[in-house]
Amino acid sequence: MTESVTPSTASKSGDAERRADMLARLGRLLTQADRPYALYVAFAVLLVVFSLASPWFLSLDNFLNIGRQTALVSIIAIGMTFVIIARQIDLSVGSTLALSGMVAALAMTYVANNWLVGAIAGLGTGALVGLINGFLTMRLAIPSFLVTLGSLSAARGLALMLTNTKPVIIANDAYIAIFGESSFAGIPVPIAWTLAAAIVGILLLHFSIYGRQIYAAGGNPTAALYSGIHIKRVTTLAFVLTGMLAGLAGLVLSARSHAARPDVVQGMELDVIASVILGGCSLFGGRGFILGTLLGSLIIGTLNNGLVLLGVSSSLQLVIKGAIIVAAVAFTRR
Amino acid sequence: MTSMPGSKAFLTALMVTAATLGLSMPYADAQVPDTCVKGVDLATAPTSIIGQGPNGEKAASVDTLKLTDEEAAKVKAGKFKVGISMQTVNLDWSQLQVQGITDTLGKYGVEVIGTASAEYQVDKQIADIENTIQRHPDGIISIPVDGTATAATYKKVSQAGIKLVFMDNVPTGLKHPQEYASMISADSQGNGWIAAQILASCMPQGGTIGLVNFGVDYFSTNERTKGVNDWMAKNRPDIKIKQVDFTDPSKVSQVAGDFLTGNPDVKGLFAVWDQPALDTLTSMRAQGVNIPVTTVDLGLESSIEIAKGGPLKATGSQRPYDQGVAEAMAMMKALIGQTPPAWVGVQSLPVVQSNVLESYKTVFKKDPPAQLLDACNAAKPACN
Numbered sequence: 049m050t051e052s053v054t055p056s057t058a059s060k061s062g063d064a065e066r067r068a069d070m071l072a073r074l075g076r077l078l079t080q081a082d083r084p085y086a087l088y089v090a091f092a093v094l095l096v097v098f099s100l101a102s103p104w105f106l107s108l109d110n111f112l113n114i115g116r117q118t119a120l121v122s123i124i125a126i127g128m129t130f131v132i133i134a135r136q137i138d139l140s141v142g143s144t145l146a147l148s149g150m151v152a153a154l155a156m157t158y159v160a161n162n163w164l165v166g167a168i169a170g171l172g173t174g175a176l177v178g179l180i181n182g183f184l185t186m187r188l189a190i191p192s193f194l195v196t197l198g199s200l201s202a203a204r205g206l207a208l209m210l211t212n213t214k215p216v217i218i219a220n221d222a223y224i225a226i227f228g229e230s231s232f233a234g235i236p237v238p239i240a241w242t243l244a245a246a247i248v249g250i251l252l253l254h255f256s257i258y259g260r261q262i263y264a265a266g267g268n269p270t271a272a273l274y275s276g277i278h279i280k281r282v283t284t285l286a287f288v289l290t291g292m293l294a295g296l297a298g299l300v301l302s303a304r305s306h307a308a309r310p311d312v313v314q315g316m317e318l319d320v321i322a323s324v325i326l327g328g329c330s331l332f333g334g335r336g337f338i339l340g341t342l343l344g345s346l347i348i349g350t351l352n353n354g355l356v357l358l359g360v361s362s363s364l365q366l367v368i369k370g371a372i373i374v375a376a377v378a379f380t381r382r
Numbered sequence: 383m384t385s386m387p388g389s390k391a392f393l394t395a396l397m398v399t400a401a402t403l404g405l406s407m408p409y410a411d412a413q414v415p416d417t418c419v420k421g422v423d424l425a426t427a428p429t430s431i432i433g434q435g436p437n438g439e440k441a442a443s444v445d446t447l448k449l450t451d452e453e454a455a456k457v458k459a460g461k462f463k464v465g466i467s468m469q470t471v472n473l474d475w476s477q478l479q480v481q482g483i484t485d486t487l488g489k490y491g492v493e494v495i496g497t498a499s500a501e502y503q504v505d506k507q508i509a510d511i512e513n514t515i516q517r518h519p520d521g522i523i524s525i526p527v528d529g530t531a532t533a534a535t536y537k538k539v540s541q542a543g544i545k546l547v548f549m550d551n552v553p554t555g556l557k558h559p560q561e562y563a564s565m566i567s568a569d570s571q572g573n574g575w576i577a578a579q580i581l582a583s584c585m586p587q588g589g590t591i592g593l594v595n596f597g598v599d600y601f602s603t604n605e606r607t608k609g610v611n612d613w614m615a616k617n618r619p620d621i622k623i624k625q626v627d628f629t630d631p632s633k634v635s636q637v638a639g640d641f642l643t644g645n646p647d648v649k650g651l652f653a654v655w656d657q658p659a660l661d662t663l664t665s666m667r668a669q670g671v672n673i674p675v676t677t678v679d680l681g682l683e684s685s686i687e688i689a690k691g692g693p694l695k696a697t698g699s700q701r702p703y704d705q706g707v708a709e710a711m712a713m714m715k716a717l718i719g720q721t722p723p724a725w726v727g728v729q730s731l732p733v734v735q736s737n738v739l740e741s742y743k744t745v746f747k748k749d750p751p752a753q754l755l756d757a758c759n760a761a762k763p764a765c766n
Contacts, residue, residue: 102644104643104644104646109643109669110643113639113640113643113665113668113669116665116668117635117636117639117640208472213472213473214474214682215681215682215683217682217683217686217753219753219756229667229668236668238668304664304667304668305635305660305661305664306664306683307660307683312632313632314632315630315632316632352633352636352640353636353640356626356636356637356640356641356644357640357643357644358644359626359644361597361627362597362626362627362628362629362637363597363629366629
């Protein structure tokens with residue numbers, strides 16, 4: 049796929065050309081992968097199979113369940129898509145989520161009991177961890193696998209240290225409503241935040257200059273460098289975005305459980321990375337799309353949900369899930 | 383960032399789709415009988431130890447560990463030193479244990495030379511114990527991280543002439559009294575019994591309950607679930623029992639939520655410890671389900687939920703501080719040459735809305751924090 053690095057000249061051209069460019073972008077939005085249609089087919093097959101197998105699967109309530117259950121992974125996976133397209137990885141997202149939730153809850157307890165204070169503290173903490181990840185990776189040229197393996201441990205440690213491992217109870221009703229338990233236009237807020245993050249992600253990745261720079265930085269760094277793209281800055285920004293989204297996920301989780309806990313979502317980074325790769329993103333950079341990532345997350349979430357509805361034993365669930373994920377990746381790739 | 387004109391149309395389309403998706407959400411309230419919690423005489427909670435030890439032995443009571451004045455003087459004259467080896471020190475449970483041990487030993491002039499934390503790793507615990515042996519204490523109090531892999535190392539402790547007291551579990555193959563002095567544990571079956579009794583009081587005749595169970599073979603959680611099943615079979619055979627297992631504690635919210643979707647006949651839940659119970663409450667709130675839940679263990683979050691009078695009705699709590707006291711007493715008996723019982727059980731504590739403040743004090747040995755008091759005050763007079 050070379051279209052991702054094509055510089056845009058649309059703004060200077062005529063209407064027809066602009067329309068053609070628009071269509072091409074929409075095409076990329078839906079299909080930025082080798083065999084993206086296979087991904088949609090895989091999801092559809094899963095839906096049909098579970099609908100036939102369980103009388104409880106095919107209902108609005110259950111789909112809302114799946115949406116809520118996948119919200120945390122989906123939100124972070126949107127950021128991870130940028131990082132992986134830029135040929136990097138971020139293993140620290142689960143720890144960043146925990147740390148952000150803790151800082152948000154502590155800020156509301158000790159600074160001001162206002163949801164906005166919590167939100168800014170949480171998102172800021174996430175962004176800061178992302179900035180540190182990006183800085184160490186790009187400025188000091190340490191592989192991001194190692195940098196974020198370090199911050200995976202350090203951020204978790206900090207989260208545990210803040211309260212000597214104790215949870216922080218959240219008593220702010222506005223915060224709980226906004227990030228956890230109310231509905232926005234009929235959609236439970238965890239899902240609404242996922243949609244909001246997805247829209248921002250789609251606009252950034254598929255409809256902005258920054259998105260084209262990210263594809264270029266990951267697809268062919270040398271060419272990107274010679275065409276004047278500031279790879280270090282662009283990639284650092286991807287880490288910051290991922291950190292902020294991990295922070296947002298931290299707000300959602302702490303609001304849903306009425307408390308921030310330092311030991312939550314251990315190992316979640318693997319679910320996030322699996323969603324992104326299943327969604328058609330290349331681990332070697334340069335390729336991937338937001339809707340694919342969301343589909344990847346939904347496929348894994350639907351599997352988790354359907355297997356419990358069918359009453360499959362918890363150990364067997366892990367085996368089936370692993371096998372289906374590998375099969376799906378094999379099926380959607382050449 | 384530049385945004386294209388088409389993006390606006392796309393955004394609108396997404397919002398319309400989203401709005402049509404969220405049409406309605408039915409909220410289900412369970413038919414909870416009036417006897418719920420109120421119908422339970424807490425005095426009928428287990429007054430002795432229900433479960434049996436890992437080797438089928440009967441539990442001795444904590445009272446058997448009392449020291450006479452003469453014995454106490456002997457302990458004080460001994461100037462003994464004791465080391466502690468924990469699986470972690472990051473839990474309220476372990477901090478209270480260590481506090482109970484340290485306070486009690488301190489009263490009798492026994493010095494605690496250090497507390498090692500194995501961070502749940504077998505190799506770390508083996509190193510911890512070997513290092514402690516090198517410091518030549520008179521006794522070691524420890525909870526084994528693993529039932530088999532640490533056995534050989536614990537045998538070295540008794541070979542070195544050091545007295546050994548276990549909390550909660552005895553590693554495979556160790557013999558009483560040659561290789562260890564005593565094992566002190568909570569009554570896990572009794573805790574399950576309490577949770578079952580109170581949950582049953584909230585269930586109509588012929589109702590169905592669900593057990594949110596840990597799918598990993600682990601002595602104390604197995605015992606709790608067994609306690610629930612046994613109590614139901616004996617006292618409420620009309621109640622049907624379904625079960626869902628989780629292996630990853632971070633996924634309980636999803637697993638329990640989906641279990642409720644797939645089993646709408648379930649009108650009451652038991653979760654095997656308090657954190658899974660809280661995660662279950664999270665998905666119940668999201669799904670608009672309100673059915674009674676009981677569990678085992680008490681923490682600040684779970685005590686607040688009980689105080690509020692929400693779906694979490696009760697817990698059968700351990701008493702980690704009191705267990706620590708018993709471990710210290712057993713150790714001192716052993717240090718002056720006596721043979722304490724192979725297994726001593728610490729009685730369970732039923733915690734409901736009406737006794738949650740007092741129970742918090744009993745378990746944590748300190749006054750309830752402001753958050754718990756606030757929650758309780760808001761639910762007066764039911765909460766005490």
